[in-house]
Amino acid sequence: MEVYLKNSVIKTDEVLYDGHDYLIYITGHKLTLHNKNTKNNKILKLNSVKYDFLNFSRISRRFFRTNKCNLIRVNQDYVCILRQYKIYLIDLKKHEIKKIFSTKNTRNVMSNSFNKFGNNGIIFGDYYSNPNNQDVHIYFTKNIFKEPLQSINIQKIIKCRHIHNIQYIPEIDSIFVTTGDYDGECWILEFDNNLNIKTIHGDGTQTFRTCGIHFHKGNIYWGMDSPLSPSKIIGYEYNNRKVFFSKNLPGPCWYSVNYYGKIVLSTADEPSSLALSAGFVVFDLESKDFDTIYYFQKDNWPYIFKYGTLSLKLSECMNSLWINFEAIKGKDGKSVKIQNGDFTDVY
Numbered sequence: 001m002e003v004y005l006k007n008s009v010i011k012t013d014e015v016l017y018d019g020h021d022y023l024i025y026i027t028g029h030k031l032t033l034h035n036k037n038t039k040n041n042k043i044l045k046l047n048s049v050k051y052d053f054l055n056f057s058r059i060s061r062r063f064f065r066t067n068k069c070n071l072i073r074v075n076q077d078y079v080c081i082l083r084q085y086k087i088y089l090i091d092l093k094k095h096e097i098k099k100i101f102s103t104k105n106t107r108n109v110m111s112n113s114f115n116k117f118g119n120n121g122i123i124f125g126d127y128y129s130n131p132n133n134q135d136v137h138i139y140f141t142k143n144i145f146k147e148p149l150q151s152i153n154i155q156k157i158i159k160c161r162h163i164h165n166i167q168y169i170p171e172i173d174s175i176f177v178t179t180g181d182y183d184g185e186c187w188i189l190e191f192d193n194n195l196n197i198k199t200i201h202g203d204g205t206q207t208f209r210t211c212g213i214h215f216h217k218g219n220i221y222w223g224m225d226s227p228l229s230p231s232k233i234i235g236y237e238y239n240n241r242k243v244f245f246s247k248n249l250p251g252p253c254w255y256s257v258n259y260y261g262k263i264v265l266s267t268a269d270e271p272s273s274l275a276l277s278a279g280f281v282v283f284d285l286e287s288k289d290f291d292t293i294y295y296f297q298k299d300n301w302p303y304i305f306k307y308g309t310l311s312l313k314l315s316e317c318m319n320s321l322w323i324n325f326e327a328i329k330g331k332d333g334k335s336v337k338i339q340n341g342d343f344t345d346v347y
Contacts (some may be wrong), residue, residue, distance in 0.1 A: 008337035013067035015322040015335045017079065018315035022092065024079065025335070028055030028066055033092065042095055049084040058333045062306045070114035072122065073316070080122055080144060082114050089144065101149045103139070111255060111311055112165045112212045118142035125163025125177060136160055138177060138195065157197055160185040164211045164225065171215045172238070174198060180209045180225065188213065201241060207234060212256040214263050216285045223253025223265045227272035233265065233283055245288060250279035250295060255312040259321055260341040261285065269298040269308035278308040278328060280346050294346055297329040
């Protein structure tokens with residue numbers, strides 16, 4: 001751990017949480033809780049699932065997807081984890097793990113689609129292959145300690161394949177849900193805090209296929225997540241419901257965060273008839289231009305062992321950003337900590 005703390009680099013599957021008191025990261029089904037106050041590590045084993053016995057290898061974890069999970073901090077004492085159809089509650093003080101919910105279809109939701117809801121609740125969306133457009137649900141509870149998991153089937157509102165993202169935008173006091181994947185399935189749904197539908201944004205095309213949105217001065221910005229048409233960063237007038245800006249990205253955008261007044265985006269190298277690149281992009285909201293673009297080469301393993309990408313995890317204290325490299329040549333399985341808007345260590 002000392003090496004990581006000195007150089008801001010750690011070898012792991014993914015850094016899941018960086019708070020004032022804890023750094024939490026996962027390798028296979030082993031969760032490491034690093035207490036920043038005591039400098040001690042506690043390793044917890046999540047409940048074993050199929051193929052977990054192959055977690056000895058980074059490549060096998062990539063192939064069987066056993067390294068993927070989502071984590072949110074519920075309150076001072078608890079974190080909540082979604083992994084392999086199950087949701088667990090972890091007591092940070094007692095180091096106890098308890099399964100609290102199970103899901104029917106959703107196994108590895110996208111990073112931005114597992115969030116806090118209310119003071120002690122969670123919200124996330126169905127994310128599975130779903131080629132026949134079966135039910136797609138928003139799952140939620142406002143109190144994981146006292147209330148059951150409820151759901152809303154959004155196929156009754158629009159047609160889609162699955163949910164990419166769910167997030168709360170405080171400037172508008174709305175919850176936004178984005179969907180994909182094909183034309184006619186890409187929408188941005190806007191709900192109030194009781195999950196009543198307010199507005200449907202978009203026309204179902206690839207322009208509105210995204211994994212995260214950002215609000216700035218009355219406009220919404222997002223990076224398109226499309227291997228079917230050239231991906232762009234889109235500017236959208238919230239009140240007039242019109243696209244007013246677009247600029248090409250290196251590839252489909254899976255992750256994006258607001259950081260130091262700018263939008264940091266990462267793009268993926270994935271199968272496509274288009275020329276796509278894994279990249280790291282810093283977009284200036286004022287100048288509407290790219291400050292930085294880094295390109296990364298996918299490693300030599302076939303796509304079945306994961307597409308090349310960089311996941312982004314913003315710290316709780318907002319002055320640092322974790323970049324987790326996946327299937328990137330020379331960097332796979334490494335996480336790099338960026339501080340104070342200095343991106344020189346990325347490349």
